[in-house]
Amino acid sequence: MLATFLSQIVNGLILGSLIGLIALGYTMVYGIIQLINFAHGEVFMVGAYGGLFMFTYLLPTFIQRQWYLALPLLLVGGAAVSTVVAVLMERFAYRPLRGAPRLAPLITALGVSVALQELVRNFYPGATAALPFPRVFVQGTWEIPVPGGTVPLRWTGLLIIVLSLVLAAVLTAYVNGTRMGRAMRAVSQDSDTARLMGVDTDRVIVLTFALGAALAGVGGIMYGTDLGFVNIDMGFQNGIFAFTAAVLGGIGNLRGAVVGGIVIGLVKALGGQYLPGGTAYDYVWIFVVLIAVLVFRPQGFFGESERVRA
Amino acid sequence: MSAPSAAPEAGRTGGGPILAAAGVTMQFGGLRALGDVSFDLMEGQIIGLIGPNGAGKTTLFNCLTGLYAPTSGSVSLRGERLPQDPALVTEKGIARTFQNIRLFPSMTAEENVLVGRHVRMKQSPLSSLLHGPKFKRSEAAARVRSGELLNFVGLGRFSDELARNLPYGDQRRLEIARALATDPSVLLLDEPTAGMNAQETEATRQLIFAIRDLGISVVVIEHDTKFIFTLCDRVLVLVQGELLVEGGPDEVRGDPRVVEAYLGAPPEEVEARLYSSAAVDESPGGAHRKEDGP
Numbered sequence: 001m002l003a004t005f006l007s008q009i010v011n012g013l014i015l016g017s018l019i020g021l022i023a024l025g026y027t028m029v030y031g032i033i034q035l036i037n038f039a040h041g042e043v044f045m046v047g048a049y050g051g052l053f054m055f056t057y058l059l060p061t062f063i064q065r066q067w068y069l070a071l072p073l074l075l076v077g078g079a080a081v082s083t084v085v086a087v088l089m090e091r092f093a094y095r096p097l098r099g100a101p102r103l104a105p106l107i108t109a110l111g112v113s114v115a116l117q118e119l120v121r122n123f124y125p126g127a128t129a130a131l132p133f134p135r136v137f138v139q140g141t142w143e144i145p146v147p148g149g150t151v152p153l154r155w156t157g158l159l160i161i162v163l164s165l166v167l168a169a170v171l172t173a174y175v176n177g178t179r180m181g182r183a184m185r186a187v188s189q190d191s192d193t194a195r196l197m198g199v200d201t202d203r204v205i206v207l208t209f210a211l212g213a214a215l216a217g218v219g220g221i222m223y224g225t226d227l228g229f230v231n232i233d234m235g236f237q238n239g240i241f242a243f244t245a246a247v248l249g250g251i252g253n254l255r256g257a258v259v260g261g262i263v264i265g266l267v268k269a270l271g272g273q274y275l276p277g278g279t280a281y282d283y284v285w286i287f288v289v290l291i292a293v294l295v296f297r298p299q300g301f302f303g304e305s306e307r308v309r310a
Numbered sequence: 311m312s313a314p315s316a317a318p319e320a321g322r323t324g325g326g327p328i329l330a331a332a333g334v335t336m337q338f339g340g341l342r343a344l345g346d347v348s349f350d351l352m353e354g355q356i357i358g359l360i361g362p363n364g365a366g367k368t369t370l371f372n373c374l375t376g377l378y379a380p381t382s383g384s385v386s387l388r389g390e391r392l393p394q395d396p397a398l399v400t401e402k403g404i405a406r407t408f409q410n411i412r413l414f415p416s417m418t419a420e421e422n423v424l425v426g427r428h429v430r431m432k433q434s435p436l437s438s439l440l441h442g443p444k445f446k447r448s449e450a451a452a453r454v455r456s457g458e459l460l461n462f463v464g465l466g467r468f469s470d471e472l473a474r475n476l477p478y479g480d481q482r483r484l485e486i487a488r489a490l491a492t493d494p495s496v497l498l499l500d501e502p503t504a505g506m507n508a509q510e511t512e513a514t515r516q517l518i519f520a521i522r523d524l525g526i527s528v529v530v531i532e533h534d535t536k537f538i539f540t541l542c543d544r545v546l547v548l549v550q551g552e553l554l555v556e557g558g559p560d561e562v563r564g565d566p567r568v569v570e571a572y573l574g575a576p577p578e579e580v581e582a583r584l585y586s587s588a589a590v591d592e593s594p595g596g597a598h599r600k601e602d603g604p
Contacts, residue, residue: 170439177449178438179424179431186414186425193412196375198400198429198492 003149008269014157014226016265017164021219022242023249023257024171025212031188031252032208034102038109039089040216041239042116043082047217048133048230049120050081055134070136074221082217083210085116090209095202113236121232130231133224156226163222167215168258174211175254184208188252244290250303259301263289326389328353328527329404329496333383334373336366336551343369344551346383351496356518356528358542358559360535366551367531368409371498374529375399375406387496401429405494407485409501409531415474419465419484422473423456426491459487463517479510486517490526497521499530503537515541539563 022044029037054077055064063069093112097105121127137159143150175181186194187204195201223238224230242257245264249256264286271285272278293300327350336344344366351357359367372378374385376392376399385392392399405426413422431452437445460466463483468476473484482502489497499518503511511534518541522528532538538545539559547555547568555565562568 173441174439178445179428179433179448179452180435180438182417182421182425183428185417185421189414189416190412193408193414194425196377196396196400196406197426197488198397199425200397 001148003146003151004273005270006144006146006151008273009266010151010153010157012266012269013262014154014160014265015268016262017161017258018219018223018261019238019241019245019264020258020261021164021167021215022238023245023261024168024254025216026243026246027249027251027253027257028184028208028212030246032184032205033094033098033105035094035105035109036243036251037094037209037212038106038239038243039093039112039116040086040212041235041237041242042113043086043089043213043235044216044220044223044238044242045230045232045235046085046116046120046220047078047082047213048220048224048234049124049127050217051075051078051221051224052131052133052230053124054078054081055136064134067136067138070134071221071225074134074136074225075218078221079214079217082213082220086209086213086216087206090206095205113239117232117235127232130229133228133230135225135228136221137225154226156222160222160226163218165258167218168254171211171215172254180204180207241286244286248290248293248300250300253300253302256300256302327351329374329385329387329529330389331370331374331383331385334370334380334385335382336369336373336378337381342551344373344380347548347551347553348383349546349553349556351527351529353495353527354522354525355544356522356530356542358538358545359529359531359548360533360538360545361548361554364550365548367548368500369551370548371406371500371529371531374498375404397429400492400494403493403495404498405489405492405496406498407482407489407500407502409504411478411481411485413473413481413484413488416472418470418472419460419476419487420453420456420469422484422488423459423491424452426488427452427455428492430491430493456487456491459490460484462490462520463487464513479506482506482514483517486521490521494526496527496529499528499532501531501533503532503534511537535563 022040025040025043026037029035029040051074055070055074059070059073063073089112093108094105097108135156138155141152141154142158143152175184183194183199183204184207186197186199187201191201194204220230220234223234241264242261245260246257247260248263249258249260267285267289268282272282275281275285277284297303329351330349332348334344334347335342347366347370349357359370361367369378373380374392376394376396379394387402387404390402392402392404414425417425431448433445433448436442457466457469460469463486465476465480465483465487468480473481476484482504486497486499486502502518503514506514515537518528518530530538530541539562542559544557545555545559545562546553547562547565555562555568557565
């Protein structure tokens with residue numbers, strides 16, 4: 001059925017663009033310091049909880065009631081919380097290990113990931129269970145008529161698709177056409193030479209973490225708004241997807257991260273619908289695709305020797 | 311071994327030295343790569359730095375750019391001691407190129423030059439994210455300047471070419487353009503004509519003269535002694551980390567120690583004779599030690 005197929009395409013695009021948004025953070029950090037920042041999924045989760053905290057305890061009721069006031073504030077607040085966490089993480093967990101064997105920061109990343117999860121679990125009121133997240137966007141769906149039925153598109157889903165792609169485009173323009181963006185690419189290609197050309201590499205690395213985290217924070221808010229709840233594990237699960245997306249697209253490559261995310265979203269949605277086993281097996285198909293791509297194109301879709309790039 | 315405060319053959323000097331190295335010593339564990347090297351670079355001067363492989367020329371460059379902290383001694387630019395950070399040194403006005411070309415391979419020629427422009431650009435984060443008017447002005451100005459520099463080194467038509475796709479000689483010229491983009495008062499060139507044919511070498515000589523005429527002082531490392539003697543106002547000869555001879559090209563060319571150490575006999579023979587007790591590598595090609603990178 002066409003309507004079913006298109007519905008799953010829509011679902012895939014919603015999940016995929018969110019995954020792509022998170023994947024940008026993985027791929028940028030990898031491009032700059034060749035670190036798979038496994039704590040990035042937790043940065044996404046922390047953004048969502050930061051937004052929830054802001055909404056619950058800081059925003060006055062009249063703002064809470066108006067989504068067009070609450071949503072922008074939450075997006076900015078979530079991005080800010082994620083950014084602060086990521087910058088601290090870089091400063092105190094990763095920077096001391098700069099120049100250490102690669103395994104050391106990698107294991108540190110796993111440690112930071114567990115630490116962030118446990119911090120939120122223990123200190124955020126009620127976080128041991130899933131918490132309801134405010135629906136700070138227009139609820140309901142747009143029933144798109146197609147031959148033989150309708151395709152439902154949630155407004156929050158549309159928000160995820162549009163905002164993710166816009167942010168990815170803004171980031172790409174920033175990396176390609178600004179002073180600091182060029183500095184990021186220069187550092188990713190040869191950090192010693194970049195330093196000799198006057199680029200403050202520490203600053204560039206912090207900026208890279210901050211930008212990736214801001215996107216993840218926005219993603220966390222949109223995820224909560226779309227689902228209506230958040231839980232501690234959201235970062236782990238979506239982080240794994242996003243990491244997979246980054247590898248699939250060619251790690252270090254911005255366009256690859258977004259495309260990889262969308263491919264994963266589509267594989268999950270369509271695989272769950274059409275392949276034997278249904279949604280119980282949809283994770284399996286994602287990793288089957290990952291393995292297949294890595295066997296035949298280990299560098300990913302857009303991966304070359306070069307890194308951070310449009 | 312300090313230099314005369316004014317080199318008579320260079321009529322372009324004025325005031326004090328722009329760059330002064332005083333007793334620069336660089337010790338890597340047991341290896342003394344540089345021993346008490348002092349020299350002054352006057353404004354508008356071209357200094358040549360020659361010496362056998364492993365003499366410490368590139369090490370000296372690394373000390374002059376803040377990449378290495380000298381074990382003792384100091385480097386000062388316009389009388390001010392250099393900071394111990396390459397990025398800050400670049401901002402102060404020393405730029406360099408590399409013996410092994412170190413462009414950003416996956417960036418275009420123009421982008422490479424724009425990275426060189428980094429320290430001279432101001433863009434606020436918000437304005438650059440939103441492409442505000444101030445950002446656009448800054449970006450446009452930097453692109454104009456990059457275009458001028460690419461034209462200056464003769465690469466104007468290659469501005470959109472990826473650096474890694476440029477021919478070898480053009481890559482060397484692009485490195486010079488990138489270094490010039492930092493608005494340096496001192497430019498350090500590490501073997502700018504390595505691998506070039508006679509015609510390209512001549513073009514590079516003219517380019518260096520043109521750079522000097524912009525008021526930029528230049529230090530050149532080169533093995534091609536003919537190139538050095540016809541280019542430079544003064545020549546320093548470095549052998550085993552020590553400044554052996556220093557003077558005008560004619561003086562240096564005629565100096566028997568230089569003829570012996572560098573021009574005449576094969577280096578291993580000379581080193582064996584000059585430093586019979588010093589460390590001469592046991593292998594036959596040992597005197598041709600590869601200099602440490604960058």
